Amino acid sequence: MADPTLNANAKVVRWHESQQKAGFKFLVTEIMGYMTGGPQKYTGRPMEEAHMHLAISAAEWRQFMRVAEKTFERTAVPVGARRELGEILEGFQMQCVLPEGHAPPPDPGAPRPHPSTLGTTFQRLGGVYPIAQFADRLVDLLLSDRGRAVGVAFEDIDSPDARRHPPGIKYLLTELLLSAAGGPEVVTAKEFEEAKLGVPTAQWAAFCAVAADAAAFFPTPYHRAMILDLISGLRPELCIGDGAGTDGASADTSTATIEAAGFQRFDAVAALYETGGDAERALDKLVSGWRPEGVAAEMAAADSAAPRCPFGGGRLAGGGKENPGAPKCPFDFGGAGGAGGADGSDAPRCPFGFGGGAAATNRPPAEPPLPPQLMATVKTMAERGGLGAEEIATMLQLDAKAVAQVLHPEQFDAGGGVAVLPPGLAEAARTMAERGIDAEQIAGMLKVDVEAVKATVASTTAAANTGGKVVGTGAAAS
Numbered sequence: 001m002a003d004p005t006l007n008a009n010a011k012v013v014r015w016h017e018s019q020q021k022a023g024f025k026f027l028v029t030e031i032m033g034y035m036t037g038g039p040q041k042y043t044g045r046p047m048e049e050a051h052m053h054l055a056i057s058a059a060e061w062r063q064f065m066r067v068a069e070k071t072f073e074r075t076a077v078p079v080g081a082r083r084e085l086g087e088i089l090e091g092f093q094m095q096c097v098l099p100e101g102h103a104p105p106p107d108p109g110a111p112r113p114h115p116s117t118l119g120t121t122f123q124r125l126g127g128v129y130p131i132a133q134f135a136d137r138l139v140d141l142l143l144s145d146r147g148r149a150v151g152v153a154f155e156d157i158d159s160p161d162a163r164r165h166p167p168g169i170k171y172l173l174t175e176l177l178l179s180a181a182g183g184p185e186v187v188t189a190k191e192f193e194e195a196k197l198g199v200p201t202a203q204w205a206a207f208c209a210v211a212a213d214a215a216a217f218f219p220t221p222y223h224r225a226m227i228l229d230l231i232s233g234l235r236p237e238l239c240i241g242d243g244a245g246t247d248g249a250s251a252d253t254s255t256a257t258i259e260a261a262g263f264q265r266f267d268a269v270a271a272l273y274e275t276g277g278d279a280e281r282a283l284d285k286l287v288s289g290w291r292p293e294g295v296a297a298e299m300a301a302a303d304s305a306a307p308r309c310p311f312g313g314g315r316l317a318g319g320g321k322e323n324p325g326a327p328k329c330p331f332d333f334g335g336a337g338g339a340g341g342a343d344g345s346d347a348p349r350c351p352f353g354f355g356g357g358a359a360a361t362n363r364p365p366a367e368p369p370l371p372p373q374l375m376a377t378v379k380t381m382a383e384r385g386g387l388g389a390e391e392i393a394t395m396l397q398l399d400a401k402a403v404a405q406v407l408h409p410e411q412f413d414a415g416g417g418v419a420v421l422p423p424g425l426a427e428a429a430r431t432m433a434e435r436g437i438d439a440e441q442i443a444g445m446l447k448v449d450v451e452a453v454k455a456t457v458a459s460t461t462a463a464a465n466t467g468g469k470v471v472g473t474g475a476a477a478s
């Protein structure tokens with residue numbers, strides 16, 4: 001977007017000049033790939049959320065369409081395809097242009113990580129934008145004097161027959177890195193020789209040095225070590241020539257051992273970095289609670305990241321009131337009140353998994369208390385380090401109840417609520433409570449979760465008040 005009319009919009013030009021444009025280009029390519037029937041799956045924000053705060057006017061939109069038309073001409077897109085692409089772009093107008101007279105909503109801020117990526121390397125590295133920025137810098141360095149000796153071949157973007165042009169290779173490299181990091185992106189060109197970055201196998205060491213330079217913008221040495229770890233794991237996908245596939249990524253047993261003990265890859269790589277690669281010391285460090293950074297902020301950020309429809313289906317352009325002309329999700333096959341009986345499993349579903357169709361009407365399954373990797377970490381710290389729920393929660397800055405639920409699932413009911421204690425313990429807790437001992441002390445003495453003690457005592461009181469039975473004890477309330 002180097003167009004002066006579009007960049008006259010102060011909120012747009014800020015992006016044009018920012019380092020984030022690599023991630024933005026990646027997401028635009030991804031959504032266009034999906035919309036044109038490609039294997040890509042769009043993973044960015046709903047279009048409305050990404051655009052309404054920019055206050056794009058109808059005139060700016062028309063200019064955008066003119067720029068698109070000129071680009072089709074320059075790149076010799078056949079006339080039929082040009083028309084179809086134009087129609088797809090037009091289909092986004094309502095989600096991108098702020099209707100006249102509407103105040104723009106506030107800037108939504110940095111994209112929130114999808115809950116499915118919580119704790120992954122993808123999330124720890126910061127998601128699409130920094131990883132795309134790394135791929136962008138890496139390809140640019142390979143094209144520069146600094147990296148040309150590595151010998152990666154590119155074709156000119158303006159050549160109509162070009163297949164391996166820098167923007168295309170940047171996109172595919174980003175896809176590969178995001179997916180390897182645990183992101184939701186689909187790898188669309190695996191094992192196609194010409195879609196590989198194309199590092200000559202013999203130049204691997206020189207390439208790694210260039211990759212280290214490309215990683216320099218990451219905020220900590222742990223982030224830099226992590227992205228290089230990803231690169232080294234992707235060696236067979238990046239190299240061409242003799243031995244590219246066979247002499248590939250040497251299985252990093254140290255990282256794998258630490259991961260097998262229940263720690264996240266990012267933490268494993270960071271701890272190995274700290275201990276100079278000594279796996280035993282790295283594991284001890286992690287078991288004793290060391291982390292390269294807190295997980296609390298990441299948890300909080302992901303907490304509110306409920307998936308939303310990328311087409312803004314059912315929501316409003318910058319408003320809050322009902323708007324009959326508001327964009328509609330093309331995958332809304334019935335929605336609330338529509339498509340009677342749309343609860344069958346064979347009913348159509350939104351391919352983005354954002355709801356729509358039957359998925360929206362189904363009750364979500366009970367959520368695990370923590371993401372799988374964190375659950376494994378919590379269990380390892382309890383088993384190997386002998387730590388209790390409260391201590392682990394403090395060290396990892398997690399919710400104490402969630403940690404207790406991982407370690408003592410029997411104390412919680414199916415919906416994640418606190419269940420009362422089993423009969424023997426419940427009896428003891430109740431007796432102590434009757435003698436005036438407080439819940440914390442009882443929990444400490446019985447080595448159970450304090451919430452379970454409170455729930456047990458409360459259920460006794462409630463049962464006594466109603467003359468009913470004490471839940472879970474089978475005993476009549478006295």
Ligand code: HEM
Pocket residue numbers: 006011012015016024027028031043044045046050051054056060061064088089090092093096111
């Ligand atoms: C069919 C037309 C368009 C498509 C498909 C499109 C696609 C996208 C996508 C996928 C994103 C990234 C969303 C994310 O971060 O998750 C985005 C963001 C953005 N788009 Fe567009 N866009 C379109 C039109 C426009 C126009 C006309 C402008 C400016 C005149 C524009 C300016 C921007 C800017 C500045 C951002 C970053 C906004 C932010 O996150 O704060 N886009 N767009």
